[in-house]
Amino acid sequence: QSALTQPASVSGSPGQSITISCTGTSSDVGAYNYVSWYQQHPGKAPKLMIYDVSHRPSGVSSRFSGSKSGNSASLTISGLQAEDEADYYCSSYTRSSTVLFGGGTKLTVL
Amino acid sequence: QLQLQESGPGLVKPSETLSLTCSVSGGSIGSATSYWGWIRQPPGKGLEWIGTIYYSGSTYYNPSLKSRVTISVDTSKNQFSLKVGSVTAADTALYYCASSVAGTIRYSDLWGRGTLVTVSS
Numbered sequence: 640q641s642a643l644t645q646p647a648s649v650s651g652s653p654g655q656s657i658t659i660s661c662t663g664t665s666s667d668v669g670a671y672n673y674v675s676w677y678q679q680h681p682g683k684a685p686k687l688m689i690y691d692v693s694h695r696p697s698g699v700s701s702r703f704s705g706s707k708s709g710n711s712a713s714l715t716i717s718g719l720q721a722e723d724e725a726d727y728y729c730s731s732y733t734r735s736s737t738v739l740f741g742g743g744t745k746l747t748v749l
Numbered sequence: 750q751l752q753l754q755e756s757g758p759g760l761v762k763p764s765e766t767l768s769l770t771c772s773v774s775g776g777s778i779g780s781a782t783s784y785w786g787w788i789r790q791p792p793g794k795g796l797e798w799i800g801t802i803y804y805s806g807s808t809y810y811n812p813s814l815k816s817r818v819t820i821s822v823d824t825s826k827n828q829f830s831l832k833v834g835s836v837t838a839a840d841t842a843l844y845y846c847a848s849s850v851a852g853t854i855r856y857s858d859l860w861g862r863g864t865l866v867t868v869s870s
Contacts, residue, residue, distance in 0.1 A: 640812060642795070675856035677796070684845060684860040685796065696858055728796050732855040736809050738786075743795040 643668065643729055643741035650747040656717040659744045661729030662710060667739050669710035673732035676705055676714045679743075680725045688727075689714060716746075724748040751776040753846050753861035761840075761868050767833040771846030771861060778827045779804050784854045785829040787820060789842040790863075797842075801854050802829060809854060836868045 644662040651657040661668065661676075668674055672692045677685035687696050689705035692712060702717045712731075716723055729741040757769035771785070778785065786801035800810040802820045810818050819832040833840055843865050847857035 673855045684863055687856055687858040690856040737811060738798040740796040740798060
């Protein structure tokens with residue numbers, strides 16, 4: 640299984656919105672509504688931000704939202720803040736009952 | 750509150766077996782809604798799912814690692830373990846144990862701090 644495809648980097652200014660894409664196949668992203676997103680700050684463990692495409696865990700800001708269309712999913716961060724600068728990873732449950740991560744996207748807040 | 754803590758040797762020789770343990774505190778590893786997993790991250794690189802075990806013993810492995818990986822649960826010690834055989838430098842990584850409070854394999858909302866394992870002679 641190949642890693643899900645994410646852009647290596649995205650950037651935005653404070654207050655703006657950015658979207659990170661995550662592209663897979665009909666065997667993973669397109670198979671179920673089981674895409675999740677993680678935020679990872681340097682030296683820290685990943686933190687779950689979105690699960691099952693668009694659900695936010697308790698405590699995660701409503702500025703984070705997720706969506707999916709076909710074999711691609713997206714994470715949108717609105718009202719960008721300096722603290723959002725981090726690496727972001729998408730993940731998908733697959734038809735083979737395995738989990739697949741994306742390569743990661745570095746978000747820079749200008 | 751459920752917490753996870755990885756432990757194990759920080760240095761492993763090539764061709765040997767990497768062994769790590771994840772200790773679970775604040776709850777029972779034998780819970781009927783428990784999936785327990787391992788994820789690794791090579792220095793400066795992305796996350797790679799290694800595998801997951803259900804409390805009953807059913808296991809799910811990354812196909813690219815399946816031939817070398819074993820994940821097991823020790824309910825008496827409230828721990829689960831990872832073994833990776835025939836390691837090479839490519840197995841050098843920060844290893845995280847993880848789980849889901851909601852009891853699913855689909856995502857992990859509970860992570861350990863990670864433990865760095867270096868493969869070198």
